[in-house]
Amino acid sequence: MHPAYRTLGLVITVGLLSSPALAAEQSHGHADGGAACVGFGPQTPRDINSLAGENKRRIALAPPASQMNLCNIHFHKNAEHKAAAFSIYAGEGDGHGYQSGYQCTISKTLTPAELAPTKESICDSEHGNLKPGDTIEVHWVHxxxxxxxxxxxxxxxxxxxANPDLRVESQVFTLVNDPQALNINDMDYDGNMVNGLHQAKRLPTDTGKPVEFLGSTTGPKYTDQTCSPLQVTWSVRPQCAKLDINSVGEWCKNNAFKEDHAHGVRKLVTNPKLLAPITK
Structure with missing residues (x-):
């Protein structure tokens, strides 16, 4: 059995991958002289406000999430992607990414009550625990x-x-200490079936039309020289929303995905040769 490795902030068993993907993963995408990966499909995360991309790999978009099985939910500390609403740079690499930006009205109007410390530590990890005012990016993987x-x-x-279509529905949240804010458990799975398919109880709405593009799995082990071989269709919502931090703490204690902490992030991909063009 091949060792497990992390992408999308999750653990994959390499033995389940098709042979071309496995060969690519074992090569780690290294190019001579530190050049960008050669021969890989488009990479993620990216600035969703930039439509440019020069990656020539032809990959079909995955079906809508409603026509696929939900297979995992997890989240990252800070936003992996960048947009006008989440554009405050938090630093490179694992555990950093982007925070709710100045064009996210939420970040300018948080009240002292919403920023009040929680009674208990929330989702402790190597990246630290979550606090009111923090930014997270939640991924619903299909x-x-x-x-x-x-x-x-x-x-x-x-x-x-072993070689499925994959789609990730993504939403960036600002955490607040407020039970009246959105509750992540309302967007959980809990055995929900629709037309014979596993589905989240609901996905976020009212945060703008999702920006759809082709990319890859993510995670801090990947760089411009170490590309992810897996192909993913992304739907990233361009606006942020408030999420009750206490609901996230409850979710970390009990969910079907054995997730108990925030995952780290991959450095934003900006090389146009590693990005697919976005068509709006």
Whole structure:
């Protein structure tokens, strides 16, 4: 059995990948002289306000999330992607990314009550615990495979379906200490089935039309020289929303995906040769 590795902030068992993807993963995408990866598909995360991209790999968009099985939910500390609403630079690499920006009205209007410390530590990890005012990016991962939701990206694959279409629905949230804000448990799975498919109870709305583009899995192990071999269709909502931090703490204690902390992020991909063009 090959060792596990992390992408999308999750654990994948390499043995489940198709042979071309496995070969690419084992090569780690290294190019001579530190040049950008050669031969890989478009990479993620990116600035969703920039439509430019020169990656020539032709990859079909995945079906809508409603036509796929939800296979995992997880979140990252700070936004992995960048947009006008989440553009405050928090630093490079694992555990950094972007925070709710100046064009996110939320960041300018948080009250002392919303920023009040929580009674208990929330989702402790190597990146520290979560605090009111923090930014997180939540990912709802969907697969074309006939799979059950579970832990890690391995839940999105199976021996009978090792090379699926993957889609990630993404939403950036500002955490507030307010039970009247959105509750992440209302957007959880909890065994919800729709037309025979595993689905989240609901996905975020009222945060702008999702920006759809082709990319990859993410995570701090990947760089411009170490590309992800997996192909993912992304739907990233361009506006942020308030999320009750206490609901996130409850979710970290009990969810079907065995997620108990925020994952780190990959440095923003800006090399146009590693990005697909966005068509709006």
């Amino acid at each position: 697969s074309s495979c006939d799979v059950q939701p579970g832990a890690g990206l391995g839940a999105c694959l199976s021996e009978k379906c």
